[in-house]
Amino acid sequence: MSQSLVVYFVQLCLALLLAPLLPGIINRVKAIFAGRHGKPLLQTYYDLAKLLRKGEALSQTTTWVFTLAPAIALVATLCALALLPLGGSSSPLAFTGDFVLAAYLLALGRFATMLSALDTGSSFEGMGASREATFAALAEPVLFLTLMVLTSLSLNAGLDTEHALSLSALFGGQSADTWLGGKIELLLVPVVFFILLLVENCRIPVDDPNTHLELTMIHEVMVLDHSGPNLAIIVYGTALKLWFFAALIAGLMTPDLSPWPQAALRTGIVLLLSVLVGVTESVMARLRMQRVPALLGGAAAMSALALILSQMR
Amino acid sequence: MLLQTCLFLLVLSNFCMLGTPRIRRMTGMTAIQGLLLTVLLCIFGHVMLAVAVLLIKGLLLPGLLWRTLKRLPAQALVCPRKVVPLDVLAGMGGLAFSFWLDGRLVMAHGLFPPMLLPLGLATLFCGLILIVGRIKAITQVIGYLVAENGIFLLGMPLMTTGTAWFELALLLDVFVAVFVMGIAINHISDSFASIDVARFRSLRD
Numbered sequence: 001m002s003q004s005l006v007v008y009f010v011q012l013c014l015a016l017l018l019a020p021l022l023p024g025i026i027n028r029v030k031a032i033f034a035g036r037h038g039k040p041l042l043q044t045y046y047d048l049a050k051l052l053r054k055g056e057a058l059s060q061t062t063t064w065v066f067t068l069a070p071a072i073a074l075v076a077t078l079c080a081l082a083l084l085p086l087g088g089s090s091s092p093l094a095f096t097g098d099f100v101l102a103a104y105l106l107a108l109g110r111f112a113t114m115l116s117a118l119d120t121g122s123s124f125e126g127m128g129a130s131r132e133a134t135f136a137a138l139a140e141p142v143l144f145l146t147l148m149v150l151t152s153l154s155l156n157a158g159l160d161t162e163h164a165l166s167l168s169a170l171f172g173g174q175s176a177d178t179w180l181g182g183k184i185e186l187l188l189v190p191v192v193f194f195i196l197l198l199v200e201n202c203r204i205p206v207d208d209p210n211t212h213l214e215l216t217m218i219h220e221v222m223v224l225d226h227s228g229p230n231l232a233i234i235v236y237g238t239a240l241k242l243w244f245f246a247a248l249i250a251g252l253m254t255p256d257l258s259p260w261p262q263a264a265l266r267t268g269i270v271l272l273l274s275v276l277v278g279v280t281e282s283v284m285a286r287l288r289m290q291r292v293p294a295l296l297g298g299a300a301a302m303s304a305l306a307l308i309l310s311q312m313r
Numbered sequence: 314m315l316l317q318t319c320l321f322l323l324v325l326s327n328f329c330m331l332g333t334p335r336i337r338r339m340t341g342m343t344a345i346q347g348l349l350l351t352v353l354l355c356i357f358g359h360v361m362l363a364v365a366v367l368l369i370k371g372l373l374l375p376g377l378l379w380r381t382l383k384r385l386p387a388q389a390l391v392c393p394r395k396v397v398p399l400d401v402l403a404g405m406g407g408l409a410f411s412f413w414l415d416g417r418l419v420m421a422h423g424l425f426p427p428m429l430l431p432l433g434l435a436t437l438f439c440g441l442i443l444i445v446g447r448i449k450a451i452t453q454v455i456g457y458l459v460a461e462n463g464i465f466l467l468g469m470p471l472m473t474t475g476t477a478w479f480e481l482a483l484l485l486d487v488f489v490a491v492f493v494m495g496i497a498i499n500h501i502s503d504s505f506a507s508i509d510v511a512r513f514r515s516l517r518d
Contacts, residue, residue: 182314182317184317184318184321185321188325294394294397294398297398297401298332298401301328301332301401301405304405305324305325305328305405305408308405308408308409308412309321309324309428312412312428312431313427313428
């Protein structure tokens with residue numbers, strides 16, 4: 001087995017093992033900012049272990065959609081993660097246009113969660129599903145606009161269309177080489193991805209993952225009726241999705257180094273990003289619902305600026 | 314590299330101004346633009362002028378605006394939010410138009426460093442958009458300053474020792490203009506209890 005494949009699988013295993021650590025780090029950073037000791041770093045692992053041991057309570061209104069949705073969401077996120085160039089090594093599953101598949105795998109997971117929320121027959125959960133759909137629809141054009149900046153860079157770098165249009169090429173380290181080489185406007189791209197991370201993972205300033213039973217929440221309201229192993233799957237899937245977006249940003253910030261140092265640097269950046277999310281959540285208040293489109297509009301404007309400036313150089 | 318970074322930060326500050334409804338933040342951005350122009354002047358080797366620009370555009374003008382803001386009521390310090398997306402879109406259009414114009418204008422080879430001409434023009438357009446798009450009198454002063462920054466940037470590669478005096482005289486003019494406008498805004502605010510220029514339409518003799 002070649003070295004890059006070993007790095008890839010080690011990184012994939014690390015992602016699967018360490019993903020529940022990210023919410024722990026975020027909560028600890030928030031606790032430190034608030035002057036509290038906070039939960040243990042491994043709290044999500046303990047929660048997962050506890051939930052897996054428990055039984056499940058099912059409402060009589062629900063059908064098989066409700067029980068199947070968490071598994072679909074988790075598998076979709078896992079497949080999307082497997083398409084990433086983890087640790088800087090190309091994914092063995094990479095193909096031309098795989099970024100479209102990755103984006104829509106995440107959308108599929110979201111769709112399954114929304115269906116399960118609607119399946120409970122609760123108007124409260126339906127409201128959450130509606131909000132999730134609205135914000136996801138607004139975030140998708142921003143994601144593709146930003147990917148357009150990266151694909152144009154890959155094509156400018158002289159890669160043929162067969163290789164340029166895959167996640168492994170887009171997040172394989174060439175972006176960092178370009179901004180280190182003077183195209184400073186490309187630093188806007190990780191900022192846009194950070195905003196997308198906050199929106200897609202329902203973090204502050206878009207949604208507050210700590211508030212239950214509030215009329216403004218989005219993601220948490222959709223999973224209120226889940227319990228036991230299915231809730232464990234949802235919690236783990238959320239952590240993996242956080243790792244996915246953090247790994248995207250790490251892919252943009254890391255230059256093209258040799259495999260092992262690059263893999264270590266990427267893992268470090270992912271963990272640092274969770275600290276940054278914690279800091280953001282500590283220093284910011286949640287935005288009002290009608291202000292979230294303005295946040296995404298700002299992200300789209302930054303992508304467009306990066307696209308125009310990088311193309312005109 | 315440093316020149317390109319400064320130009321990028323300048324265009325980013327333009328879009329931050331277009332994208333915020335808060336006038337305090339816009340005033341802070343004018344100070345940042347003053348600092349960036351100082352660094353750019355140092356890159357071009359006009360150190361004396363850089364010191365003057367730092368004093369006038371980096372400290373005095375934002376200070377004057379800040380002093381005016383402190384005297385205004387709180388509701389005067391936020392523009393209506395609904396114009397902000399339109400302003401940002403117009404700024405994008407201005408940027409694209411600047412690049413188009415840059416391709417069409419015939420300039421002596423090597424006169425302008427890469428990106429300086431289009432980004433100078435874009436700064437000028439952003440200033441004009443701020444003047445036209447926002448309805449508070451103070452944002453029009455800020456827009457005037459941004460447009461002047463764009464013109465100053467365009468003049469930077471053309472400066473020689475002789476023209477530095479001319480630029481200094483221009484800086485003094487801008488300083489006096491902002492000084493007078495600051496006083497005028499205070500008087501408008503005192504007389505009409507608002508600096509919203511849209512309300513002036515209802516004024517009668």
